[in-house]
Amino acid sequence: MRRLLFLLAALATACSGADAVAVRQRSVGLDAVIVGEEGDAGRQLTLFFIGGRPGLLEDDPCAGEHEVEVAESDDEITVTVFVLALVDGEETTCTMGGHFRQLDVEFDQPIGDRSVIDGHDDSQLWVIDPAAVLWPQSLPVGWIVRSRSAGDGGLISSYGDATTSDGSIGLVAVPADAESKQSLAAAMNEPDTTVREMTIRGSASAVGIASEESGRVTIAFEEDGLQYRVIAYGEDAIEELESFVSGLERDPTSRSFEIPFEASIERDPNEGNVIPTPTATLPEGLDPPAPTPIGAMSDDPPGPELAWIASESTRDVANYLQALREGAYEQAAWPAANNGVEFDRQTRDETGAEYLERSCGVDLCQGPYLVRGEPGYFNPTTSQAMAVVSVMHLGSGDETTMTLFEFEGQRMITLLPPLVPSENDASLRESLFGDAVPQHVVVERFDAFEIWNGPSTEWVTNWHAADVVQIEGDVVSTWSGVFGLHDPKQDFDTSCPQLMERDGQALALRRCVPDRWVVVNLATGEQVDAPVPFEPAGETETTWFAERGGAVVTGTYDAEGNLFELWSIDGVDLLGDDYASLVTISTDGQHIAYVDHRDAAASSHFWSPVVMVRDIATGTEVGRWTLDGAVSCLEYAVSWVVACEADNDTLATGIPEQRALTAINPTTGAVNTVVTATQVFLPTG
Numbered sequence: 001m002r003r004l005l006f007l008l009a010a011l012a013t014a015c016s017g018a019d020a021v022a023v024r025q026r027s028v029g030l031d032a033v034i035v036g037e038e039g040d041a042g043r044q045l046t047l048f049f050i051g052g053r054p055g056l057l058e059d060d061p062c063a064g065e066h067e068v069e070v071a072e073s074d075d076e077i078t079v080t081v082f083v084l085a086l087v088d089g090e091e092t093t094c095t096m097g098g099h100f101r102q103l104d105v106e107f108d109q110p111i112g113d114r115s116v117i118d119g120h121d122d123s124q125l126w127v128i129d130p131a132a133v134l135w136p137q138s139l140p141v142g143w144i145v146r147s148r149s150a151g152d153g154g155l156i157s158s159y160g161d162a163t164t165s166d167g168s169i170g171l172v173a174v175p176a177d178a179e180s181k182q183s184l185a186a187a188m189n190e191p192d193t194t195v196r197e198m199t200i201r202g203s204a205s206a207v208g209i210a211s212e213e214s215g216r217v218t219i220a221f222e223e224d225g226l227q228y229r230v231i232a233y234g235e236d237a238i239e240e241l242e243s244f245v246s247g248l249e250r251d252p253t254s255r256s257f258e259i260p261f262e263a264s265i266e267r268d269p270n271e272g273n274v275i276p277t278p279t280a281t282l283p284e285g286l287d288p289p290a291p292t293p294i295g296a297m298s299d300d301p302p303g304p305e306l307a308w309i310a311s312e313s314t315r316d317v318a319n320y321l322q323a324l325r326e327g328a329y330e331q332a333a334w335p336a337a338n339n340g341v342e343f344d345r346q347t348r349d350e351t352g353a354e355y356l357e358r359s360c361g362v363d364l365c366q367g368p369y370l371v372r373g374e375p376g377y378f379n380p381t382t383s384q385a386m387a388v389v390s391v392m393h394l395g396s397g398d399e400t401t402m403t404l405f406e407f408e409g410q411r412m413i414t415l416l417p418p419l420v421p422s423e424n425d426a427s428l429r430e431s432l433f434g435d436a437v438p439q440h441v442v443v444e445r446f447d448a449f450e451i452w453n454g455p456s457t458e459w460v461t462n463w464h465a466a467d468v469v470q471i472e473g474d475v476v477s478t479w480s481g482v483f484g485l486h487d488p489k490q491d492f493d494t495s496c497p498q499l500m501e502r503d504g505q506a507l508a509l510r511r512c513v514p515d516r517w518v519v520v521n522l523a524t525g526e527q528v529d530a531p532v533p534f535e536p537a538g539e540t541e542t543t544w545f546a547e548r549g550g551a552v553v554t555g556t557y558d559a560e561g562n563l564f565e566l567w568s569i570d571g572v573d574l575l576g577d578d579y580a581s582l583v584t585i586s587t588d589g590q591h592i593a594y595v596d597h598r599d600a601a602a603s604s605h606f607w608s609p610v611v612m613v614r615d616i617a618t619g620t621e622v623g624r625w626t627l628d629g630a631v632s633c634l635e636y637a638v639s640w641v642v643a644c645e646a647d648n649d650t651l652a653t654g655i656p657e658q659r660a661l662t663a664i665n666p667t668t669g670a671v672n673t674v675v676t677a678t679q680v681f682l683p684t685g
Contacts, residue, residue, distance in 0.1 A: 024067070024082040027120040029409050033079075033150075035111075035129045043107045045116070045127065048150040049081055050101070050408065068105050069119065079105060080119025102150075121409065122491065123480055126175045128155055133173045134228060134248035169244055170231040180227045184220055185654040186306055200245055208238055219245055305378045307385035311647070311657035313373025313404050315677035316466070317389045319446035320413050322428075322678075324365040328459035329353040331448035335463075336412045343414045356416075364419040368394045376404065393418040410463075413446070431674045432663040438637035440587075440685035442471050442485070444678055449485065453685070462488040471683040472499040472548075473506040475522055482508055482522065492522050500547040501684045502528075507547065517545075531569060548684065549589025551616050555580075560605045562597055572619045578612060579605070582634040585616070587684050591666070592616050593641045595631045596624070607651050611643055613666045623666045628673075629659050637682040640665055644679060 030049050035042065047068065071078040081103065116125045133155055139145075146168060148157040154174030174180045184207075188195045192212040198219065200206035206221035217237040219230045228248075230241050323332035333352030336343065346355040359365075369391050376387035385406040392399040398418035405412055429437055429452060441452040444465050451458040462485065467478040474485045477497045484490030496512035500519075507528065510518040517530035530545070531552045537543045540559035545552060553574060555566040563583060566575035579598035586592070593613045602608035607630035613622040629645030636642075641664040646656035661680055662673045 024084060028066070028081050028083055029120040030079070030081065030118045030125060033116055033125045033127050035127060035131075043110055045079070045105055045107075045111070046150075047079060047081060047103045047105060048101070049103075066101065066103060068103055070105060070107065071119070072108055072114075074114070076115040076117050077107060077111065078117040078119045121480070126154075130155065132224070132250060133226065134223065134250055136171075136244065136247050137249045137251070138247060168232070169241065170229075171248075172229045172231070173226050176222045176225055176227040182654045183306065184227065184229075185652070186309070187218070189650075189653045198242075200242070201248075210238070217241060221245070307376040307378040307406065308387070309650075309653075309655055309657055310373050310375045310387075311650075311659075311677045312466075313376055313387040313389050314371050315373075315658075316404055316411060316446050317373060317391065317402055317413065318369075318371045318676065319444065319448075319678055321365070321367060321369055321371065321391070321417055322450070323445055323448060323459070324356060324360055324417070325367055326450065326457065326459065327357070327360075328445075328448065328450070329356040329360075331445065331459045331461050332356055334461045335410055335447045336414050338463075339407065339410055339412060341412055341414060344416075359416055359419065361419075363421050363423070365417065366422045367417075368422075369417055370394055373404070376406065391417045393420045393422070395422050396420045411447075428674060428676065428678070428680075432642070432661060432672050432680070433640060434670070434672070436639060436665070436668075438640055438682055440637075440683060442681040442683060444468065444680070460486050462486075464488050468679075468681070470497075470499040471681040472501050473504070473684055475499065475506040477508070492525075494520060494522070498546070501549065502547055504684070509545075546583065546585055548585040549587050551585050551589030551592075553583070553585065553592060553616065555583070562605060563594070566592075566594070568616050568619070570617075572617065574614050574616065574619050576619070576621075580612075581608075582631060584634050584636045586636040586638055587682065588638045590616060590638075591622060591636070593634055593636045595634060599624075599626070601626045607646070607648075607656070609645070611641060611664065613641060613664075623664075623669075625664055625671065627662055630656065632656050632658060633679060635680065635682040639667055640682065642680050642682060645673070 028049050030047055033045050033047055035045065065084045067082050067084060069080045069082065111127070116127050117123070118125050128150065135157070136159065139159060142161055143159055146158045146160050148155070150156070154172055156170070156172050158168050158170045160168035187193070188207065188209055190211065194210045194212070196208045198206040198208050198221075200219060200221045201223060206219060209218040209220065210216075215233045217232055217234070219238070219241045221228055228245075230245055232241055320332055323329070330353045333343070333356055337352045343352055343355050345359075346352060350358070371389060371391055373389040374387050376385045378385040387404045389402045389404055390399060391402050396418070398420055400415075400418050402413060402415045402417070428443065429441075437452060437454075439454055443450040443452070445459075447461065447463045447465055449460045449462050449465055451460060462476070462483075464476055464478055464483050467480070468476045469479065470477045471485065475492070476483055476485050477494075477499050482492040482494045482497045482499070484492075492508070494508045494510060496510055498509040498511050500507040500509060506522045508520050508522055509530075510520065515534075515536070517532075517534045519528050519530050520526070521528050531547055532545050532554050535543055537556055542557040543554070544557055544563070545554040552569040553566060554569065555563040555575070558564050561581065563575065563580040566573075566580055566583065568574055574592055577598060578594070578596045580594035580596060583592065583594040591613055593611060595608050596602065596610040596612045597605050597608045599608065599610040601610050609627040609630050611625045611627065611631060611634070613624075614620060615622055627643060627645050629648050630651060631643045632646045633644035634641065643662050643664070644658050645660040645662055647659040650657040658677045658679070660673050660675045661678070662671060664671050
């Protein structure tokens with residue numbers, strides 16, 4: 001077992017000796033994929049990832065040796081990078097750390113328009129073609145390309161004076177997708193940040209972002225499906241960045257990923273920085289521009305990138321503490337144990353779960369705790385993302401700081417909260433539902449689920465928990481696919497899923513198919529008939545239906561993603577004058593709940609705090625409730641509706657942070673709100 005300490009300074013064990021053989025230890029996620037020099041129709045890709053230090057295991061038992069597995073079909077290519085390790089030899093101690101690595105892979109057939117899938121997590125990768133990306137075609141005299149790399153799904157390069165390590169311009173190119181737009185929105189809404197609209201390269205949609213705290217200045221713009229961010233530091237940087245951006249062009253004749261500006265590198269013995277020497281030269285045939293300054297840059301290095309928002313840090317640590325409170329030590333320890341990471345003060349003769357059980361004792365981890373998380377930030381130097389979380393025991397006032405860190409896509413916690421003898425306070429179950437708990441409830445926890453079946457409780461390890469969108473029966477859906485609730489390795493190979501239920505069986509409607517209904521019985525894998533015929537909608541509209549508890553409803557979405565029509569299968573109008581989103585049917589099929597955006601309390605067509613419940617058989621309004629925050633999720637059992645309430649101050653970022661859960665009992669009128677970032681699901685049992 002290895003001990004992973006802060007900033008990845010870690011001790012690990014490897015094997016050496018004559019009997020040692022190399023085996024696949026685990027897969028690693030890919031950061032980026034670029035087209036080989038043969039081009040789009042070629043057979044080669046270069047894979048970029050964080051791995052072990054370069055070398056061969058036969059020479060160095062601590063080396064990070066890797067191999068690639070390729071599976072090709074007519075529609076997609078799946079590439080999986082595996083870390084190799086020696087086994088059955090003598091144990092040796094290694095120092096672990098993340099290293100930027102790359103591997104070339106060739107295919108049997110040309111890549112063409114096939115999708116490229118990362119076999120580590122089955123995610124689709126953006127295949128980067130350097131010939132389609134904007135690059136500076138000239139630089140001021142004395143400037144060089146300091147670095148060019150691929151990571152986080154895009155291309156990253158930096159430019160600066162060859163004679164000094166101070167002052168540089170960074171250029172980042174990523175797909176202009178929902179993720180990059182949300183990331184940009186988050187950057188624009190950071191504290192002490194000034195944003196101004198700009199016209200760049202003929203586009204009026206560019207923005208300039210200046211951070212008073214770090215001194216960082218960013219120009220962001222989109223062009224031909226890519227989002228570009230150009231970054232520098234200093235008060236006068238914005239004008240120089242505009243000049244830099246105006247000189248960006250594509251070079252469709254070359255797909256080379258080599259740095260085009262030659263420079264010999266030497267290490268400064270005083271500062272330990274790697275800096276280019278003054279002998280750097282421009283390549284032959286490239287005329288230097290007139291010597292103009294690129295701005296007065298500060299000595300501060302570029303700041304880390306946002307990895308996740310603060311509410312996620314709060315949620316993950318709160319869920320970890322709940323596992324400790326409930327004695328679910330196997331689930332609490334799993335994220336660290338899965339990566340071979342030991343807890344602080346864990347002995348070598350005990351597992352992580354045994355250590356947590358020993359430390360918490362009978363009543364030392366019962367809480368209650370106040371958890372306040374900070375955003376997580378990615379440090380490219382260590383290839384680690386980290387967040388600091390404050391945990392206070394409310395009874396004693398004892399407080400500690402816990403670290404939530406992520407390596408290779410896995411978040412981990414290896415510390416304990418304040419250990420104070422205390423009694424169990426009111427649980428989430430009691431606070432939400434009192435004595436009338438729904439028969440089947442699934443609660444998202446830290447890489448796990450807590451399942452309430454009547455009075456009993458079950459804990460299940462599941463690394464998809466934080467990404468789950470829907471649950472029906474023993475099936476969970478995420479944005480990337482459908483997986484088992486009790487068996488997270490069970491992959492139902494279904495894309496764009498909308499889960500439904502029919503006669504106790506979980507179904508999936510494949511929303512990616514635009515011209516017909518494709519409904520699959522997930523238990524058998526067979527396609528089944530849809531309960532309503534497919535009817536094409538208008539050019540900017542989408543038809544939709546849902547099935548649950550024996551009820552079927554159908555409607556039409558507009559371009560803004562809301563329903564302006566909603567009917568039962570018997571033709572009963574379930575919408576009236578409302579304008580709905582987040583529609584869900586109760587598990588018994590008797591009622592429907594939705595978020596109404598036409599209510600006067602709705603802040604926009606995108607966010608509303610209004611929950612409406614109607615009787616499906618008659619269309620009669622059962623109740624209407626206006627919550628404190630915009631509703632970001634909605635669940636419905638027989639007697640309870642559960643809504644996620646967002647922090648309204650975060651709506652403008654496009655990534656609303658959950659502030660609370662509110663449980664509504666339409667029959668009794670009870671409304672219970674619990675401040676938590678944890679999500680609760682009410683699936684069919």
